[in-house]
Amino acid sequence: MDTHFAFLFKFTFINKKRMSQIFRTHLEKFIKINDEDFEKIFSFFEVKVFAKKVNLLEEGQICKHNYFVLNGLLRKFFINEKGTEQITEFAIETWWMTDNISYEHKVPSEFHIQTVEKSEILVISSDAQEKLLEEFPVMERYFRFVYQRAYAANQMRVKYIFSLSKEDFYFNLLKKQPAFVQRVPQYLIASFLGFTPEYLSEIRKRIVS
Amino acid sequence: MDTHFAFLFKFTFINKKRMSQIFRTHLEKFIKINDEDFEKIFSFFEVKVFAKKVNLLEEGQICKHNYFVLNGLLRKFFINEKGTEQITEFAIETWWMTDNISYEHKVPSEFHIQTVEKSEILVISSDAQEKLLEEFPVMERYFRFVYQRAYAANQMRVKYIFSLSKEDFYFNLLKKQPAFVQRVPQYLIASFLGFTPEYLSEIRKRIVS
Numbered sequence: 344m345d346t347h348f349a350f351l352f353k354f355t356f357i358n359k360k361r362m363s364q365i366f367r368t369h370l371e372k373f374i375k376i377n378d379e380d381f382e383k384i385f386s387f388f389e390v391k392v393f394a395k396k397v398n399l400l401e402e403g404q405i406c407k408h409n410y411f412v413l414n415g416l417l418r419k420f421f422i423n424e425k426g427t428e429q430i431t432e433f434a435i436e437t438w439w440m441t442d443n444i445s446y447e448h449k450v451p452s453e454f455h456i457q458t459v460e461k462s463e464i465l466v467i468s469s470d471a472q473e474k475l476l477e478e479f480p481v482m483e484r485y486f487r488f489v490y491q492r493a494y495a496a497n498q499m500r501v502k503y504i505f506s507l508s509k510e511d512f513y514f515n516l517l518k519k520q521p522a523f524v525q526r527v528p529q530y531l532i533a534s535f536l537g538f539t540p541e542y543l544s545e546i547r548k549r550i551v552s
Numbered sequence: 553m554d555t556h557f558a559f560l561f562k563f564t565f566i567n568k569k570r571m572s573q574i575f576r577t578h579l580e581k582f583i584k585i586n587d588e589d590f591e592k593i594f595s596f597f598e599v600k601v602f603a604k605k606v607n608l609l610e611e612g613q614i615c616k617h618n619y620f621v622l623n624g625l626l627r628k629f630f631i632n633e634k635g636t637e638q639i640t641e642f643a644i645e646t647w648w649m650t651d652n653i654s655y656e657h658k659v660p661s662e663f664h665i666q667t668v669e670k671s672e673i674l675v676i677s678s679d680a681q682e683k684l685l686e687e688f689p690v691m692e693r694y695f696r697f698v699y700q701r702a703y704a705a706n707q708m709r710v711k712y713i714f715s716l717s718k719e720d721f722y723f724n725l726l727k728k729q730p731a732f733v734q735r736v737p738q739y740l741i742a743s744f745l746g747f748t749p750e751y752l753s754e755i756r757k758r759i760v761s
Contacts, residue, residue, distance in 0.1 A: 421711055421715065424715070429711075429714045431707065431714065442707070443707060444708065447704065453708075480689060480692070483689070483693040484689070486700070487693075487695050490703050491695070493703045494652060495652035495656065497710070498652060498653070499653065499662075501641075501706070501709065501710070502630055502640055502663075504713055505746055506630065506633070537714055
């Protein structure tokens with residue numbers, strides 16, 4: 344093994360170790376797990392690195408994968424009647440993303456999923472996830488918590504949609520997720536909030552002045 | 553035991569049997585379960601009958617219960633800035649309802665939960681649910697499915713909120729849940745869709761004409 348190759352090997356190894364650790368830390372928020380079981384559980388997943396703006400799912404396809412963000416950012420959107428992309432969800436580090444209806448019922452998706460930044464993603468197929476849940480029923484508890492919290496967050500989102508003005512919707516996001524608002528391009532924040540980029544720009548100007 | 557009492561006893565017994573069967577059928581959509589385990593699982597719940605318009609949860613209280621509708625109808629709402637009730641969810645037969653954030657994190661709720669009709673409800677406390685999940689880990693799988701589907705339905709709801717006009721939102725509901733629209737008082741449908749009752753009445757007149 345020459346030095347260059349040894350370096351690369353070591354780098355890849357450390358990187359994989361670090362990424363598996365991110366997932367393990369997340370699992371251990373909800374379940375107890377030993378080293379041996381974790382290794383087996385982790386083997387059901389693939390670690391993939393995607394460049395910026397790569398489509399992981401397109402409208403009309405059956406969504407065959409569930410994505411866990413190790414590093415990076417995903418967005419989910421649909422194309423509305425005006426031909427505009429309307430973002431319905433983002434996923435940052437340790438968040439899951441899939442089209443749950445398409446993934447569970449194997450029907451064509453009404454959504455797109457795309458990387459916003461270069462992203463390191465833990466990927467599992469629906470078949471592999473079924474096997475994982477059969478072999479490690481403790482993962483039912485983990486996913487029960489994941490979906491329970493995602494559902495709870497969505498309940499609050501519906502409340503905000505009905506109760507906040509467009510402007511307050513933005514201020515609420517800014518207050519609760521300042522780092523997120525800083526990180527994501529403004530035209531994507533606008534799409535998530537259902538604004539035009541021009542309207543968001545106006546609001547931001549008003550804050551400054 | 554006189555005849556009247558014997559009749560009442562028999563009636564109550566049959567009714568309880570019928571109600572436990574509704575729950576068992578729902579469980580068996582997702583998990584396998586034998587008679588003995590089902591009896592033990594069912595013992596974690598209480599069957600309660602509530603009259604129409606009874607508050608099960610009020611804003612500011614900690615939501616300590618999770619509700620499964622055996623028969624009847626629940627609604628969840630918050631009071632908006634104008635002092636109007638905005639409904640965010642309904643639960644009909646075999647649907648679960650709670651305020652998940654308050655229920656999981658034991659924080660004051662921002663919602664109200666109320667019966668719309670006289671309702672037979674399976675009630676479990678958060679403490680009992682934790683014990684149930686410890687003793688019967690197979691119930692993790694059941695609740696994983698419950699939350700996964702609730703979350704998936706909510707994802708579509710957010711899509712509809714962003715993509716459908718107010719009018720199409722009503723038509724969509726009418727097409728997908730005609731029996732539901734027929735059953736629920738129109739002012740509650742209006743509140744769920746974010747309309748005034750007058751606006752909904754206008755749309756309905758337009759359909760007839």
